[in-house]
Amino acid sequence: MPSDPEQPTLFDQPEETTHVSPADEETTPAVLTVEELNRRVRDLLQDGIGTVWVEGELSSGAEVGIVIWNETVASLRFDLEDGMKVLVQAEVTLYPLKGKYQLVIRQLKPAGVGELDLAFQQLKEKLEKEGLFDPDRKQPIPEFPFRVGVVTSRQAAALQDFLDITGR
Numbered sequence: 001m002p003s004d005p006e007q008p009t010l011f012d013q014p015e016e017t018t019h020v021s022p023a024d025e026e027t028t029p030a031v032l033t034v035e036e037l038n039r040r041v042r043d044l045l046q047d048g049i050g051t052v053w054v055e056g057e058l059s060s061g062a063e064v065g066i067v068i069w070n071e072t073v074a075s076l077r078f079d080l081e082d083g084m085k086v087l088v089q090a091e092v093t094l095y096p097l098k099g100k101y102q103l104v105i106r107q108l109k110p111a112g113v114g115e116l117d118l119a120f121q122q123l124k125e126k127l128e129k130e131g132l133f134d135p136d137r138k139q140p141i142p143e144f145p146f147r148v149g150v151v152t153s154r155q156a157a158a159l160q161d162f163l164d165i166t167g168r
């Protein structure tokens with residue numbers, strides 16, 4: 001892949017980051033601080049790789065560090081669990097102070113299972129643990145109910161069908 005002559009690379013030496021005395025200019029290469037090097041690597045990662053989709057597993061022994069902001073977590077319809085396989089859209093970046101690259105997560109989806117199905121399964125498990133599906137709690141459906149509720153819009157065909165059937 002040919003490089004763009006206008007695009008800086010890791011080995012370009014901008015004047016403001018060199019620490020060379022004028023007497024040593026011809027013999028000594030420019031010296032970067034660790035933070036300057038890390039910022040250059042971060043810029044290369046962000047510009048060269050940018051935002052990507054990555055599939056992986058959530059675990060405490062993850063190989064890639066992640067950053068996920070509270071608003072991203074709050075927008076999820078399911079709970080994150082250790083060992084869960086996920087598909088993430090993330091920006092590849094580097095934390096300059098530590099020199100470690102990481103993924104800043106923008107979107108997160110369960111891999112292999114639909115988001116709504118996962119949320120439903122997690123809710124079902126929670127309610128089962130609370131005993132809400134216990135057969136002892138169930139009440140028989142009356143043969144002739146006194147009230148029936150229909151939740152729909154006034155224009156829905158379902159409401160008209162219900163009214164037609166109950167009017168017979």
